[in-house]
Amino acid sequence: MPTVTNTILGKLSFFEEHLPVWAVDPAAIGLDAAQIASLSILVAAARTDFDAAAAIRNSAMAATEAQNNSINAMYDLGADLIKTIRAYAETTNDPGVYVAAEIPAPSPPTPAGPPEKPTELAVGLLPSGGLHLTWKGTLSQSAYFSVYRKAEAESSFTLLDSPADKFFDDTTIPAGANNVTYYIQARRDSFRVDSAWFQVNFGSGATTVTELAMAS
Numbered sequence: 001m002p003t004v005t006n007t008i009l010g011k012l013s014f015f016e017e018h019l020p021v022w023a024v025d026p027a028a029i030g031l032d033a034a035q036i037a038s039l040s041i042l043v044a045a046a047r048t049d050f051d052a053a054a055a056i057r058n059s060a061m062a063a064t065e066a067q068n069n070s071i072n073a074m075y076d077l078g079a080d081l082i083k084t085i086r087a088y089a090e091t092t093n094d095p096g097v098y099v100a101a102e103i104p105a106p107s108p109p110t111p112a113g114p115p116e117k118p119t120e121l122a123v124g125l126l127p128s129g130g131l132h133l134t135w136k137g138t139l140s141q142s143a144y145f146s147v148y149r150k151a152e153a154e155s156s157f158t159l160l161d162s163p164a165d166k167f168f169d170d171t172t173i174p175a176g177a178n179n180v181t182y183y184i185q186a187r188r189d190s191f192r193v194d195s196a197w198f199q200v201n202f203g204s205g206a207t208t209v210t211e212l213a214m215a216s
Contacts, residue, residue: 012050015043112141115186118166118195123182123209130171131200135184137166143188151177162187178202 004014022029023036082103089097089105098105118137126132137145147168148157161168173180179202184195199210 008050012043012046015039016047019043112143112188114191114193115143115188117193118145118184118186121182121184121195121198121209123198123200123207125207126169126171128171130169130173131180132167132169133182133184134167135195137184137186139164139166141188143186146185146187148183148185150181152179153177157181157183 004011019036019040022031023040026032026036085097085101085103086106089095095105116138118135120136122134124132124134133147135145137143144162144164145166146162147160147170149160149170150157151174153174160170160172170180170182179199181197181199183197186193186195196211201208201210
C-alpha cells in the first residue's frame, strides 16, 4: 500500500497533515529546518493553486448550467413558434409561409404499407352457444380486421364484421352445423393480409380448433 495516496487531493492532504508533525522536531526524523521550510512553501503554494483550480471548475460548472438553461429556454420558445408557423401555413393553405419563414415544409407522409398478418387465433365458447374469437395483430396507422366464416354446407365465405378491435363474438352460427371455418383479414387502405384458416368442430361435449392450409 503506497504511503501517499496517488490522487491530487490525496497528495495535498498527506503533506498538509504531516508537515506540522515533522516540524516539531525535524532532527528526530532525519530532517532539518531548511527542508521543512522548503516543504512548507510548496505545500502552501499547492493549496493555493488547488483552491484556485477548484474555484475555476465550480465557476465553469455554474456557467455551463446557465448556458444550458438559456439554450433550453430559447429552444422551447423557438419550437413553439415553429409550430405556430406550421399551423398558420396549414390553416391558410399557403406554402409560401414556409418560404418566408425559411423552414422546410413537412414531407408527405410515408405510406404505411401492408398491415401485420393476424396471428394466434383462439376460440372460446359463449354462454349463449356462440363463439368468442380473439387474435393478435396491430391496429396502428388505420389498420383494422375483417372476420370471414364459412359453414360446412356453404360454398363460400361470408364477411361477418370488421370490428375495430382484436376480438369478435359470432352469435349467428347456423343451427346444426358440425363445423365452421374462419379466417381473419388485416386491412389497411388497399392492402389485405389474411391469417391462417381455422376450422371449429363441434363434437359431443368438446369443441376443437384445427388450423387449415391457406386457400389459394
